[in-house]
Amino acid sequence: MQGVQDLLPTMIATSVWGFVTGVAMLKSGLTEAMASWMTVLVYAGSAQLTSLPLIESHSPLWLVFVAACIVNIRFVIFSAAMYPFFRHLSWKKRLGLGYLTGDISFVLFMARFGESAQRGIPQHVWYLMGAVVPGWVIWQVASIAGIFFGTFIPDDWSLEFAAVLALLAVLLPLVATRPLFACLVVAGVVAWAGQLLPLRLGLLAAVICGVIAGVVVEQLQRKRTTP
Template sequence: MESAFRHGAREGVRDFLPLSVGLVPWAVVTGIAMRSIGLSEIESLGMNLLVYAGTAQLGTLPLIAAGAPLWLIMLTALALNLRFIIFSASIAPLFAGRSGAERLASSYLLVDGVYAICAEKALKSGDAQWRWGYFIAPSIFNWVMWQLFVAFGVFGAEFVPHDWSLEFMVTIALMVMVLPMVRTRPMLVAALAGGLGAVLLRGLPLRLGVVAGIVIGIGAGFVAERWQQRRGAA
């Protein structure tokens, strides 16, 4: 009989596969963007391995190109990745009994797409081995795809005409990744408030409008969730 781990791994990759299509243009554009600000191939690949967070990479590249202070670059990356604290806290039960090394590897591999597709189903399972396979297999699959197509963008950047506007590809890819996550009212409120705030405050210096939009989105989502809980208890 097939082990629970292998069965979970197969199901995880199968469930995640349709969403992974949106990863390809996002990864390619990220690779091109790193090269376009002057990073070498080795620097780009190194940043991709170290950071492994497309939103943070794309969000900090303009600051790096503009020579922004290191503290601002780090603050922006931190703000853009704050959501992973919430993600990791919500799926912590999946890793009960796992070793420290496995938990550390899982924290590095955690991405929006895998969380959006796999978290709810994994938390409903009582089989620890199935849960582990269901989470770790699509996470590794995502990592391999991301590294491969970012490298494709890095080494193919010099062949892309400079007058091509590829930003829309990132926008479409992000929409594909985000839409499955906006399934509750608090998440919808957070997304709308954060997006609107970032647009309205885009004129702030040093691109702080993005950071402000994130803070607004988190605050709005928190208020909406508390309001929903109180309404449900009433």
């Protein structure tokens, strides 16, 4: 219930982002059935939006996969950070949690347990389940709604911009420490500067630079506080 409670303020942003992704899939030329299967099987808004222009332009399949993997490379970092809390589980259970875990649930989990000395207790599993399962349901409902009602949305409506604003409204209040602030600023600047790079490599560079900036600032803080 604590995981559900922490997730509740983010559901509006998740719903908007899912709806926009559903509309984008439909308008890119996918059929309603194909778009519905994509949102269930892929369950990664940024990867889906990255792959859609490539699918629409009939790019090679390997290129679609490479572009999606580059955008989602951040989840390798996320999973490495969460591994100590769930390494006692079987690989099947970890695979299921990995499929369900998204950006917001990762941030919520690490904000609550990241500094905890305990590892692998049942509370960690139940909290994450409380955060990821409702998030998955909300995403699927919103995305499928966008798929089936996307034809009624005028093309001149800037839904993508509204989705970005909704996500910012959720994420910015979570930036409560200097390392997180440094990570946000550096990642944002690098992502903006790398927009012209192919295959969304600017996002990969932003993830790497943001993580490095956060780690460096955290280490500097520890040195200052260590007598």
